Amino acid sequence: MLNELKCPHCGGMMERRTLNGGCALNATLGIISLAIGISLFFSPLFWLGIPLCIFALYIIIFGINHKPVWMCKSCGSIIERA
Numbered sequence: 001m002l003n004e005l006k007c008p009h010c011g012g013m014m015e016r017r018t019l020n021g022g023c024a025l026n027a028t029l030g031i032i033s034l035a036i037g038i039s040l041f042f043s044p045l046f047w048l049g050i051p052l053c054i055f056a057l058y059i060i061i062f063g064i065n066h067k068p069v070w071m072c073k074s075c076g077s078i079i080e081r082a
């Protein structure tokens with residue numbers, strides 16, 4: 001495992017970063033769905049809250065997908081890390 005890497009574009013030092021691979025919109029949608037799902041538990045439509053909460057958690061888990069990368073400190077170029 002390498003601790004440092006040289007940038008193929010500018011020769012600068014690269015550092016380990018974690019990118020948010022998922023869409024921020026997905027995460028927001030997931031949180032809103034979860035909030036609606038939870039509030040449904042306190043209404044006569046509580047049975048609808050269960051699938052909605054499952055759906056919301058699914059979006060949140062798969063929407064916020066952290067991806068390991070190398071990022072150049074000088075030029076900001078990104079290389080995927082295994």
Ligand SMILES: [Zn+2]
Binds near residue numbers: 010077
């Ligand atoms: Zn660079």
